[in-house]
Structures are given as C-alpha cells and as structure tokens.
Amino acid sequence: MLEAIESLPLAIYLRRDLFAYPIVNALHILSLGMLVTSAVLMDARVLGAGRAVPLDAAIGVLRPVAIAALAVALVTGALLFSVRPGEYAGNPVFLTKLGLIGLALANAGFFVFGRRHLWPESAVTRVSATVSILLWISVLFAGRAIAFFGGS
Template sequence: MDGLLAGIEQLALVKGLKASFVAYPIVNALHIMSIGALLTSVMLMDLRVIGAFRSLPQAAFVALLRRVAFCAFAGALVTGALLFSVRAREYAAMPVFLAKMGLIVLAGVNFLAFMRLCRAGGGEEPAGGGAVALAGLSLVLWMSVLFAGRFIGFL
C-alpha cells in the first residue's frame, strides 16, 4: 500500500500541484466551497424532511437541493482527491482521515436507505418517523465529516 501511495505522490499532476504557488490554494479553496455547498444543501434538505420550511413544497425543494448536493459532492471528491495526493502516505496513516472516509461512507449508506424509503413510499416524499430519523442521522454524519476534515489540517 505504501508503494501505491508513494506512486500517487510522484504523479506529474501532483508534482505540479506541489510546485505551483497558486494551484494548491485554488484547489483548497474549491474544496472548501464544494464542502460548503454540499453541507448547506444537505442540511436544508434534511431540515425540510424533519419539518422545517413547511411553506415550501417538499418534493421540488428536495429535488433541487439533491442536484446541488450531487454537484457539490463531485467537486469535493475531485478536489479532495487532489489535496490527498500531495501527502497521500501521511494522510492515509491518520486515524482522523480514516474516520472521515468512514463517515462519508456511512453518510452514503444513509442516503441510499433514505432513497429506498422514498421508493417504498411510491415517490419523492418519504413520510413518517423513518424519514425523520434518517434525516437527523444525515445531519449528524455530515457535520461529523466536516469536523473530522478540519482536524486533518491541524494534526
């Protein structure tokens, strides 16, 4: 595994990212922007499912924010991979980094469970305690991802 991670750090793109005065800060800023958009859209969706913003139609509101969340997640994934590649061996050895990746996987599983509940209910608007519980868990998981990610930069 160490050889693979060392190889990632030696890729030309990664070397260029390390050597550039502007590229790394731009990628870092784009990662932060993506995370901000992702967390905002997820939080608003979850809060709507929980019962906030009742004046907004849930199906349309959630459908719009789901598209924003997918785009933001894609941006965070690409920029996060680039940031990881600069110090792949160091990050892969950090328990907090591994915890962050695990939390992202759990958030994904939670989302799949939520989507399954939507389909079981016959539409885009799940109702009941199951949906509320999954939305609440989503809030906790994504906030935990944020905190774990912030700790990475300080360890």
Template sequence: MEAVATLEWIAGLPVAVALRRSATFYIFVNAAHILSIGIIIGAILPLDLRLLGIIRAVPVAVIGPFLSRAAAVGVALAIATGFCLFSVNPLEYAGNPAFLTKMSLLALGVANATLLHLAPQWRAAVNGGPLSWRVRLSGLLSLAIWTGAVVAGRWIGFLLE
C-alpha cells in the same frame, strides 16, 4: 506493502507533482474543495431540517429533488478536489485519524443518502406524501454525519506532523 506502493504511486501522479510545485495551483484546488463542502452543507442542512420538520414553509416535493442534486454535485466535486489534495501527501494522510474519520463519515453520508433515495418513503415524500419515520431518521443521521465530516476535515490539519 502493496498499500504503501499504491500511496507512493498516487504521490507520483502529475496532479500531485503539480500541486507540490505550485502554491497557486494548490490554493485554487483547496478553495475549490472548500466551495464544494459549502455546496454540500448549503444543500444538506436545509433539506435535513425540512425532513426533520423544523422547517415547514417549503414542501419536500419542491426542495427535495433540487437540494439532493445540489448536494450530489457538491459531493462529486469534493471527492475530486479532495483526492487531488490527498495526492500531495498520501502516506501522511493515510495514517491521520482525522482523515480516516472524515473518509468513514463521507462513506456513511453517501450510503445514507443512497439508501434514502432508493426507499419508497423518499419517493412518496417528494411526490407530496407524508414524511415517514424512515425519512426523518435519515435526515437526522445526515445532519450528524455531514456535520461530523466537516469537523473531522478541520481536525486533519491539527494532527499532521
């Protein structure tokens, strides 16, 4: 019962009300969410491909820190805009399997990136050292997780009633 009350409270937030009342505002927030996802994928995909050794032309020390920061900004913006979109109809989204899958993958993606950036192997790689199996595995997981999150995000609309 408390979860329902929380979801109803979210639906009553001023941003939720404004988004429901203004199609234009909703379009702009939705577009910002899509652009945020573009920032994430645009940063993560080349970084992961570099970590996997598929792209070798640019050293990890050169692109790793920049692309990691860009992806973090994209994630922060996607979470902010995604929460706004969620607030429009939280009761329905909370029961949507695709939404729940996307949220789980988002959490896994952030956890994977956090664990990688805390690892000494990452610090070694961005300082010009070798790419360890730990760094490569994180890149592979990241590629799968973020791709899955995008697919799950697209799937959401197909499961809404």
C-alpha cells in the same frame, strides 16, 4: 502505491505551483460547504422546517446541488490527497472523515432509493434525516481536524 500517487505529474504540480494547491483546497472547502448546506436544508425540510416550500420542490432544487458539490468535493479531495498520500493514509482523523462520508452516503442512498421523502412523517425517515445532519456536520469537523493531527 502511495509513492506512485505522490509521483503523479498532477501531484507534483500541486506541490510546486504557488496557486494550484490553494485553489484546489478552496474549491474543496467550497464544495463541501455546498454539499453540507444542501443536505442539511433537505433534511431540515424533511423534519418539518420551511413547510411553505413543498418537500418535493425543495429536494428537486437541492439534490442536484448536493450531487454536483459531492462530485467536486471528491475530485478536489483526491487531488489534495495526492500531494501527501502517505501522511493522509496514516492519519486516523482523515480515515475517520472517509468513514463518516461513507456512512453519510449510505444513509443518503437509503433515503433516495427507499424513496423516504414520500413518507416524511415516518419515524425511520425522521431518524435518517437527523442522522444525515449529524453525519455531514461531523464530516466538516473531521475535515478541519485533519490539519491538527498531521495533515493540512
């Protein structure tokens, strides 16, 4: 299956075109930056930072940014993966990054569907926000570490 992914016309194009891969890579980094920044800002607000901005307003502005950035990060990440799927699939740091993303998204789902923003003073909500910050920052570190452990 990995060979089939690597043989896709878009994967071949990304490997051969001078500008395509760097553009997709830059969009991936930009979208991850937007995602992590918006998540950390929401979590920081839940934890009490920026009290001048109502929590619902902060979440109302930042959540759509985070969702859009996540969508772009997933698409660009899949495109980057398609260039060398065999290398990435065997890279423990890449697999760790995927696991961290899964945990961060599960935590976000717990927060959103549990409507935790309605109880910002709750210990569970505060732990969830703190864990979110740690997970998203860990995703960034893992993503950068991939280049040093067999991928780019």
